[in-house]
Amino acid sequence: MGKKKSKQKKVLPYEIGELDQYLFGQGTHYEIYQKMGAHKAVRNGKSGVYFAVWAPHARRVAVVGEFNDWDFEADYMERQEPVGIYTCFVPEAKEGDLYKYCIETKQGKRIFKADPFANYAELRPGTASRITDIHNLKWTDQLWMEGRKTWDNKKSPMSIYEVHPGSWMRHPGREDEGFYTYREFAKAITKYVKEMGYTHVELMGIAEHPFDGSWGYQVTGYYAPTSRYGTPEDFAYMINYLHRNKIGVILDWVPAHFPRDVHGLADFDGTPTFEYADPKKGEHPDWGTKIFDYGKPEVQNFLIANALFWIEHYHVDGLRVDAVASMLYLDYGKQDGQWTANKYGGNENLEAIAFFKHLNSVVLGRNHGCVMIAEESTAWPKVTGTPEEDGLGFSLKWNMGWMHDFTEYMKLDPLFRKNAHHMMTFAMSYAYSENYILVLSHDEVVHLKCSMINKMPGEGFDKFANLKAGYAFMMGHPGKKLLFMGQEFGQLREWSEERELDWFLLSELPHQQLQAWYRDLLHLYKKNRAMYELDTDPEGFEWINANDGFRSIFSFVRHSKDGKKNLLFVCNFTPVERPDYCVGVPRRKQYKLILNSDDIKYGGKGEVRPEIYKAVKKECDGRKYSFAYPLPAYGVAVFEF
Template sequence: MGNFSELDMYLFGQATHYDIYKKLGAHPQIRRNKKGICFAVYAPHAEKVFVIGEFNEWNETKHEMERLEPEEAGIYELFIPGLGTGSLYKYLIITPDGRKLYKADPYANFAEVRPGTASRITDIEHFKWTDDVWMKKRASHGTMDHQPMSIYEVHPGSWMRHPGEDGDGGFYTYRELAKSLCSYVKKMGYTHIELMGISEYPFDGSWGYQVTGYYAPTSRYGKPEDFAWLVNYFHKNNIGVILDWVPAHFPKDAHGLAEFDGQALYEYADPRMGEHPDWGTKIFNYGNNQVKNFLIGSALMWIEHYHIDGLRVDAVASMLYLDYGKDAGQWIPNKYGENKNLEAIEFFKHINTLITGRNPGTVMIAEESTAWPMVTGPAPEGGLNFSFKWNMGWMHDFLDYMKLDPYFRKNNHNKMTFAMSYNNSEKYILVLSHDEVVHLKCSMINKMPGTGEDKFSNLKVGYAFMMGHPGKKLLFMGQEFAQLHEWSEKTELEWYLLDNPSHKSMQTFVKELLHIYKKYPAMYELDHEWNGFEWINANDADRSIFSFIRKSKDGKNCLLFVCNFTPVARDDYRVGVPVNKSYRLIFHSDDEKFQAEGTKRPLSYKAVKSECDGRDYSISYPLPGYGVAIFRFSY
């Protein structure tokens, strides 16, 4: 029978073979006391399959694979004695009508550096992990609901590059990136990084969202063990690692999954189900158990083999809706005549429950842009069981408001308060992601109204409001120091801007906010619960000022935020407070830390019996234009 047993075939056919990546693909093995490589591939429609590669000079007939019994299982296998790791290879698939297809291994753990498209034999089982402390702590959380999550979204190829080189030689390797990026992230105060474009992909311009290698860290930055080293390094420095993961679609590249064995296999056969007209990509067949197992196995490999702490699932809406991006006649309703993809719904319930159930403390994050109900709700109650959902509604309202001239903000005040009306319906992450700073959308700083320092002041108060608002946080790289140009995957970030005091001040401002976020449980403990947040004044539209409280479980070290979204100073600003106590100023935007001509403020503000904002007690504070003040107090 070989490496792939009858039990393997059964589990694969049920979509429950959770370590399928150890069976399919190319793996070192010993048979009859001989070391070699065992190849196994799923190609049920193929007439014949051959392994071709550097080791046989790409001979198309030398190494024919055996179709295992039962034949309907569609598994081909071949053990080649004496063969070691390192060689490039592909599968030559002969279709029943005589066509020859040269395919990369869908389960390969390593690939040739693009523009090459071959797979590379490797052994990923020998890395020595030393992140036990992190892994035990992660498991002890159970969920991340009450833990801090401030995520730095990073594209590895353009965060930083070696000087003087524009091509591939300029990339940081995984190990170089680990050291430089980890040092920066720790200094800034982020709790997690989220890496784009780690699963192997052929085209740089896709940023990693058109994947051909779901089981392979991209070879652009090094070997699989180098990627494992990166994850291990971050964990030893107490930083979590989240990956973008793309089960929504895949490209039509000839070496990839499209019509893998001569006809639709990984995709739906009917193009009305199996193709995205707008994206020019194929849609996975979520009704095929072997395809579901392919995706589930990929997710489990990243989480369990590479110790990844969570997956941000891209384009969830495109999976849930059969008519997503399609006109009438381009899609097929489900059996109830609706536009819901029932198979994708069940897939999400299965995989999300499985991942977080087997790996406590890990997260599954939905990039879902519609009002689909209960994305983070429990599966038994009809939810999809994601850990968190990107709050795209908040993001759009926030950016719409921030782009406005301050004079017109009073007429759009509700854009900044509306998200709290549905905050408890899901478990949210507030995001300002790469999608908001590409395709002529401008960088964050250039979305802001005004000129010069007004732009920086606007963005600072916006970031402070975001940090105080309930929900975990995500900020794309470069926006923490106000990168001027839109992001491009072709060049590194504009680090030279940090020589400019305004950009350096922005970075310091964000850094201070991130460290406050991590320090005070009030900022994250009760993100998704009604008793974790309270408006002091949500209706001060004429002055465009927002004041609110973030609460901790024990009522200690709660935080009062005041944010002024106009350039008008309020020297006699008074804000209502919940208790008759002293309020300690822990952060203010005109601090000397942030500007050369900063202002020293008293640190303590005693409440007085003076009605304001519907409360008996209040404090007075000189609030500057675009001013932010954060006060600490206890009930």
């Protein structure tokens, strides 16, 4: 007689089974967050909570919380092999209870850790996790989600408003910090974004973090929307509300590093668990943070599942991946002797490269119409190239080179701009090497760099006129657009997370006029296909005159795909009027003035100008045809033809 088959233990739907452990150990359990953490469950007819945590080098693990008076001997967890996941079912635990894991290290020391997979956390300065149920969120954004599947960022407008929710707007005079809840913020930001004409918001500081001054870039709760602004249900309401109003949502996401806070991921089970064990690979000397170990399948799984968690569970439309360069280079921010070379002797982090290819393939492969955006500050090749062609697989890349050249040029006294003319044209020499977003982000208006308006030379009118010309050039240049909050109306002070924007400035005319200018630029961008549909195609852009350095004037054309509605931009970056200005044009057509910075509503003189200009056969800018237009000081004119 044959041997009896051994009975396999029946695994309940919420429990960690052998397959879960296998996939997690391979780095491919993309829904691991449905099993790990704290989940409401029923066992033998009793309601309770099932806990699961990865602590491979722990001697013992217990779950402690309000349900057992924080007694570390009350609820020890069972170790599941082979990957070292600890689990237990606690019938006394209920939704809303605070909890932590008490981990006994190999040395016998007890450490108390927040749950890496927690979906909700205690409001700082508290550091405990909170049991919550996010399985029954109410979604009413089906139309948006269906349309997202066929959305193509390469052919669509994308103008992003970068926002820190806690300091965008606050309730005045409240005894607490006055934060808007997610629900309040949803309604206020939607109204503003629709009026202005942005297509997306990019939200900073959403994943739970202990220190406000980190702006959310030192995360302890990767799976928890911060409790500063409300509950997970409130967060889902915000996404829903924005989607129903046709506004896309991008989150900042930080897979590069995490803080040393004792309740967080650092030395999680008493050993380097989530980080590299070698301090030369596992620590950022400048930032004082830990670096994820991208060579561990479980760590890769933690991060990739987290990206999918935000996009699939919370319906987020994309992630802006922070500090990509710090992940790609082993010597990033390090001196000689502070870093370890790869197996070939180079400074590339081969494991991080493989991680990005895996991450982007899975996220974008499963979620058509979503975007993965790299904040990558070097000339690393093929950041937006496909993994099949040895690219990293991102959808878009922040154009930090353009941003640097643009801001340095704009800071110059107009008298000296003629010697730096190339700084505004150079980006076109590499504009099609990646799929770019032009960014003027929060990083440019902190740490004594000045707000955008105070980067501008001159006083009063000159500052505002300079910035209006700069914004028009940015909007006309190929690439998606991003502007940090407050810069659209000329915030004077540098940004601080400790206060709301200086909305009171909008009682003053120059700030109203700048806001109106940027609003009308955004609507022009969104309304005209020539501004975006050939962003990644050289056919979409044509210089008329890139070499008028002496007068610091730039003229160029944005072409639509069908050639029916093209736009001619003329931007004057000096305070010198050009009453006899002549511009060469591609065709002998009529040119309709559709945007004029000299309009009185934008702070101009309001001189009456004709709407239609007819090109004549007169050579200018190396073209057969041209027309004359009186170009004001710092004047911008946009013509449709």
